[in-house]
Amino acid sequence: MTTTAVNSLERLQAVLEVFTEDRLEWTPEEMMEALGYSRPTLYRYLKILKAAGLLTSMPNTGFTLGPKIVELDYLLRKSDALMNSGAPFLENLVSQYSCTALLVRWYGEKILCVDSRSSVKNPISSYPRGRPMPLSRGAIGRSIMAFLPKRHLVPLIKKTMADMKAVGLGDTPEEVQESLKRVRKAGFAVAYGEVTPGVVGIAAPVFDAGRSPIASICCTISGSLVDGTTIDAIGQQVRQAGGELSTALASRRHQHTP
Template structure:
């Protein structure tokens, strides 16, 4: 009975998983074709999700994500220890530099911004809060991947090698590993214009007592403002902020 319930939950969740930036609206017929569900099964799931506010629809239109998602996002902001611990450092770094500072969470094999603050007229980032970022391009992905245990890192690179090749990091798993060594050595990653043209990104890993990073603290700044010793200065500030956020998360975990 429990196995059947778990299977039903996974199938229900799969309905939500089809909503992406590339595909924001689905008709029931499209969902049936995409998911392979029977009409009665699909309509039962759609009713559950709509009644609970996870989906919404208008007459003669498809389904889109609903207001319950926004409500849960508000609760996330109020409860996520990463956001709460990182907020002072977003303020600190944006006060010190004309930049955009970001907290980026790692989950599964995705990275996405969960909070950010900018001291520029326009945020210097192509990936606003909630939009998944590329894993292999830019400082943020490398600041996380470089610090994964080798037993997790090697298979991950193997599965995504074409992305690392396209980003010019390396053509083989060993070449990518070698390129990531400098990130582990300095404690932070730097990338120039790889994700957003004309922008330099700095990022360092955030831990919460485990061996693998759970997030990254990052600063993006106009490339023409980054020169000489300022690269090491900003990199050091980002690394220090990530370290202090990590310490705050560990401290909270021990208190709990």
């Protein structure tokens, strides 16, 4: 692919990335101001994205995400190895505890819930499927960061140091690294009300045939239902689930390797 083609693809992608939870609809004028594109360039991209079903608009209204997103999500649910292999582990957790169990994938510098189950009548969750979570707060992000290579971990710590300090992980990058070493040794992370007030998160990493984590499996449960012994028991179970799921993903990958 030529440099020009790569640049065009990145600029096209940037149009999709302006859509966030805070801004679900954009007019062309607002996009031009946000992206700095000329009118002809923007309209060319909008035409391409609308024809592909990735964007849609009604007369005299702004653009929103289109139906192709829903179609892709349907295909993702059917094809994602993490979701397909992880579902039984989620079911097992919610069958034993009054909790919500989640599978959270890590990509770039984001973590995103891709699947969940709940045995709670009115589950409390600040981050349902599809809503990005903060990497620097909560057990899920910690369970992933603790297993990252140092060359990847240190820049992330420095970038999110304010949050790390706020939740008591340490006042310096070195202190945070020591806290994460303890998580790594335990094999799972625990956080008390850092993401959702009153909820304890217990999470362990998931690997895909490599040494770096790709996801986390997590049990979130009301703090009123657990004590230290129960949290440790859930932690051991979550760690085992993460290990078995990692093995299943690695086996699946080897089966598809020529």
